[in-house]
Amino acid sequence: MHRLLPVVAFCLTILSLSAQGGLSVPQHPVKQEKKQAPAKTAQQKGESKRPAAKSKVYLLHSDLLRKDAQHPDAQIVTGNVEFRHDSVYMYCDSACYYDKISSFEAFGNVKMVQGDTLFLYGDRLYYDGLTQIAEMRCNVRMENRTTTLLTDSLNYDRVYNLGYFFDGGTMMDEQNVLTSEWGEYSPQTKQSVFNYNVKLVNPQFTLTSDTLRYNTASKIADIVGPSDIWSDANHIYSEKGIYNTVTGKADLYDRSVLTNQGKQLTGDTLFYDRNTGVGEAFSRMVMTDTVNRNMLTGEYGFYNEKTGYAFATDSAVAIDYSQGDSLFLHADTLLMETFHMDTDSMYREMRAFHKVRFYRTDVQGVADSLVFSTTDSCLTMYRDPIIWNKNQQLLGEEIKVYMNDSTIDWSHIIGQALSVEKIDSVLYNQVTGKEMKSYFVGGDMRKTEVIGSVRVVYYPMDSDSTLIGMNVSETSKLEIYLQDKKIERMVMSPKSNGVLYPMTQIPAGKDRLENFVWFDYIRPKDKADIFNWRGKRVEDQLKKSVRGPVVLPNARLFENKKEE
Numbered sequence: 376m377h378r379l380l381p382v383v384a385f386c387l388t389i390l391s392l393s394a395q396g397g398l399s400v401p402q403h404p405v406k407q408e409k410k411q412a413p414a415k416t417a418q419q420k421g422e423s424k425r426p427a428a429k430s431k432v433y434l435l436h437s438d439l440l441r442k443d444a445q446h447p448d449a450q451i452v453t454g455n456v457e458f459r460h461d462s463v464y465m466y467c468d469s470a471c472y473y474d475k476i477s478s479f480e481a482f483g484n485v486k487m488v489q490g491d492t493l494f495l496y497g498d499r500l501y502y503d504g505l506t507q508i509a510e511m512r513c514n515v516r517m518e519n520r521t522t523t524l525l526t527d528s529l530n531y532d533r534v535y536n537l538g539y540f541f542d543g544g545t546m547m548d549e550q551n552v553l554t555s556e557w558g559e560y561s562p563q564t565k566q567s568v569f570n571y572n573v574k575l576v577n578p579q580f581t582l583t584s585d586t587l588r589y590n591t592a593s594k595i596a597d598i599v600g601p602s603d604i605w606s607d608a609n610h611i612y613s614e615k616g617i618y619n620t621v622t623g624k625a626d627l628y629d630r631s632v633l634t635n636q637g638k639q640l641t642g643d644t645l646f647y648d649r650n651t652g653v654g655e656a657f658s659r660m661v662m663t664d665t666v667n668r669n670m671l672t673g674e675y676g677f678y679n680e681k682t683g684y685a686f687a688t689d690s691a692v693a694i695d696y697s698q699g700d701s702l703f704l705h706a707d708t709l710l711m712e713t714f715h716m717d718t719d720s721m722y723r724e725m726r727a728f729h730k731v732r733f734y735r736t737d738v739q740g741v742a743d744s745l746v747f748s749t750t751d752s753c754l755t756m757y758r759d760p761i762i763w764n765k766n767q768q769l770l771g772e773e774i775k776v777y778m779n780d781s782t783i784d785w786s787h788i789i790g791q792a793l794s795v796e797k798i799d800s801v802l803y804n805q806v807t808g809k810e811m812k813s814y815f816v817g818g819d820m821r822k823t824e825v826i827g828s829v830r831v832v833y834y835p836m837d838s839d840s841t842l843i844g845m846n847v848s849e850t851s852k853l854e855i856y857l858q859d860k861k862i863e864r865m866v867m868s869p870k871s872n873g874v875l876y877p878m879t880q881i882p883a884g885k886d887r888l889e890n891f892v893w894f895d896y897i898r899p900k901d902k903a904d905i906f907n908w909r910g911k912r913v914e915d916q917l918k919k920s921v922r923g924p925v926v927l928p929n930a931r932l933f934e935n936k937k938e939e
Contacts, residue, residue, distance in 0.1 A: 425506065425534060431477040432460045432504035437470075448475055456481065460504055463533065464488045467500065477504030485511065487531075493562050494518040495531060495538075507533040515540075519562040522591045523547045536563040548591045550620050552576045555587075565592035577620055579649070580606040594621045609635040609680065611647065623649025630659075635680040637666035642676065652681035662687060668697035671709055683713025683723065690906065693727065697781055704733035705905040706745070722750045730908045731756070734899040739763045741897055742774075752778040759911060763898050766797040770894070771811070772917060785814045791917050792825065793890055798834060802842075805832040805888045806853065819860060825853040830888055831873070833865075845881050848873030890917075 434440075438454025453469040458479060468483030480501045487495035487502075487509060498513035509531040517524040517531070517538055526544030531537070539559035546553045546560060546567060556571035567589050575582035575589065575596060586600035596618045604611040604618065604625075611618075611634075616627035627645040633654045634640075641663075642656025656662070660676035662685060663669075674689035686708060687693075693704040706727035715721045728744040743758035756762075756774040763769075772790030776783055788794075792811035796804040809827030813820050831848040850867040857863055876885065892915045899905050 430461055431474075432458055432472075432479065432502065434472050434474075434479075435459050435464075448473055450474065458502070460502070460507070462490065465500070465502060478502060487511070489533070492520055495529070497529070509533070517560070517562075519560075519565075519591075521549050522560075522562075522565070524560055535561075537561050546589075546591075548594070550577060550594050551589075553587075553589060560591075564590075566590050575620070579623070580604055580620075582618070593619075595619050598627070606649070608652075609633060613645075616645075625649075633678075635678075637664060638678070638680075639663040639665065640676060640678050652679050654678045654680070660687060669693065669695040671711075673709070681716075683716055684711070686710040692905070693725075700736055701902075702733060702735040702738070703902040703905055704731065704745075706731045722748065724748045732899050732905040732908065734902050734905050737764060739899045741899070752784075754778065759917065761894055761897065768795040768797070768894060769793070769811075782818050783815045785812060787812050791890060793888070794823075794825075795891065795893060797893065798842075802834055802886070803832070803891070803893065804834055805891055806830075806855075807888050807890055808853070820857055822857065823853075823855040825855075827851065829853045829867070832886060832888055832891075835875075842878055843875075844878055845876045845886060846873050847876070847885060 434450070434452060435457040437452035437456045440450055440452050443449055443451060450472040451469075452472055456467045456470050458465040458470070458472075458481075460477075465481065465488070466484070466486040467481035470479045470481040472479040478501070480499070482499055485497045485500045487500065489495075495509065495511055495515070495517050497511035497515040499511070501510045502508075503510075511529045511531065513527055515524075515526050515529045517529060524538065524540070524544060524546045526540040526542065528542040529538055529540045529544075532539075537559055538561075539557075541557050543556050544554070544558055546558065546569075553567075553569060553573070553575045555569035555573040558567060558569040560567040569584075569587045569589065571585065573582075573584045573587045575584075575587065582596060582602060582604045584598065584600055584602035587602065588597035588599060589595070590597075598613050598616045598618060601614050602612070604613075611625065611627070611631065613625075613627040613629070613631035615629045616625060616631060618625040618627075625645070625647045627647065628643065630641060630643060631645040632639055632641045633645060633647055639662070640654050640656050641659075641661040643658035644656070646655040646657075647653070654677070656676040656678075658674055660671075660673050662671040662676050662678060671685070671687040671691065671693055673687035673691035676685070676687045678685040688708045691706060691709045693709050695702045695704075704727060707729050708727070710726045710728075711723060712726075713721065713723050725747045726745065731740075731742045731745045733740050740756065740760065740762040742756040742760035745754065745756050747754040754776040756776075758772075759770075760774040761768065761770040762774060769786075769788060769792075771788035771792040773788070775787040775789070777785050777787075788811040790809065792808050794806045794811060798804065806823075806825055806829070808825040808829040811826070812824045814822045829848075829850045829852060831846065831850075831853065833846045833848070835843045835846060837843055848867065848871045850869060850871045852868040854866040854868075855862060856865075876882065892911075894911070894915070897909050897911065
């Protein structure tokens with residue numbers, strides 16, 4: 376106690392000069408803060424308008440009171456000391472009381488009580504009755520109903536009802552524990568602000584940030600800087616938004632990112648519900664699967680992490696980059712659904728509808744709708760499907776492509792199958808039949824079977840690639856064997872030699888099959904062209920099939936759409 380008296384006297388002198396207008400210095404004789412607040416506190420903002428105290432600080436009780444001859448302005452009080460300022464009561468073991476400036480410095484078991492809701496504890500307190508600022512130091516604890524704030528240095532401003540720490544602190548309520556280097560808390564509004572190495576720990580997640588606002592009443596965290604929210608199931612990155620720590624609902628902005636089991640959902644605006652597992656992204660949405668190396672983009676995206684259900688719409692594009700050269704697929708809506716989640720029989724279906732168009736440098740295609748199922752690794756194209764590969768074109772009423780480890784195993788064209796190979800601007804090899812099956816090895820076609828009402832227009836070549844003529848044949852079944860992407864032999868059942876016309880004697884109209892069309896005007900030209908839907912001309916439509924209606928998987932999602 377006696378070692379503090381010279382310091383007290385010095386401070387009294389400074390305060391006296393300041394009051395007389397001769398010197399302007401800080402009013403608090405407590406150790407300097409290690410880190411300044413990142414922004415002005417309510418106290419700092421309103422310092423020039425701070426109202427003067429209407430009442431003085433009263434000493435209500437002490438077991439012993441004495442004067443010090445060297446410091447006549449100080450009263451040394453010890454034993455069960457009690458002060459009052461307005462409705463605030465303060466207790467300690469001993470204190471230096473400055474009656475003239477309505478202030479005191481308290482030591483040992485310091486306690487400050489404001490009403491029946493705010494309690495402040497510490498080892499040492501300097502209270503300025505003129506500014507109504509309490510500076511509590513060492514083992515500080517502030518309690519406000521269910522909220523507790525722990526720190527070693529806390530300033531509490533009674534005028535603005537605001538407490539702030541600057542040397543590290545921890546705040547706890549029923550739901551969360553928050554730590555940071557600097558922070559402030561308002562017992563009245565329950566609003567708090569934290570800066571520098573902020574960490575919010577909840578039983579279900581952990582939030583880290585450099586700046587965070589948090590309300591202990593609503594339990595809502597206001598994200599105002601780069602922040603990460605980690606849980607067992609997912610990770611959220613955001614720089615702006617709000618997160619309800621009770622309901623788990625988040626409204627996030629400025630390109631926030633939701634990551635779950637290798638999948639990322641990004642958007643200008645992102646809504647997420649931790650309990651239901653539902654995430655929605657608006658504007659410039661990107662949904663990335665880093666495991667399977669594909670993504671969905673669009674202006675709106677939806678993802679349920681618990682059911683594995685996702686879809687994208689409004690300029691929706693599916694991008695597959697697992698094969699090196701990316702494939703871009705567009706449709707009105709892109710959807711993925713997971714069945715029997717987290718079981719041994721789990722499988723997924725990816726659907727695209729309507730007006731499907733896709734582009735890759737080596738393959739392009741169009742269809743009304745498309746389905747890929749992991750049960751049989753089959754991709755099915757419905758309603759006027761067409762596929763192009765370099766100078767080749769395949770089409771029919773329905774096309775099925777069976778995959779094996781991301782490479783094509785075999786394909787099946789069903790109904791009015793037509794294969795066209797463009798030789799030059801006027802010559803085309805053509806094969807048509809009721810159905811067509813092609814088999815692949817290492818991604819290269821090795822065999823093709825054409826079944827039912829087979830007709831062929833074919834231009835054989837000699838060894839120097841000179842055209843020999845044009846062969847026209849008909850049969851019931853045709854088998855084509857290929858090696859190094861070139862036809863090795865053709866087998867017809869029953870055998871048919873057909874007619875071979877010399878190149879100069881081809882009859883008019885014989886060089887085209889009845890259902891021949893080269894759909895170059897529909898073919899996607901590049902990845903930007905997938906958004907430009909171009910349907911078949913009326914005269915190029917397939918004949919109506921006499922087969923029964925095609926039943927699509929989950930047909931409710933593929934309701935007939937009127938042709939525009």
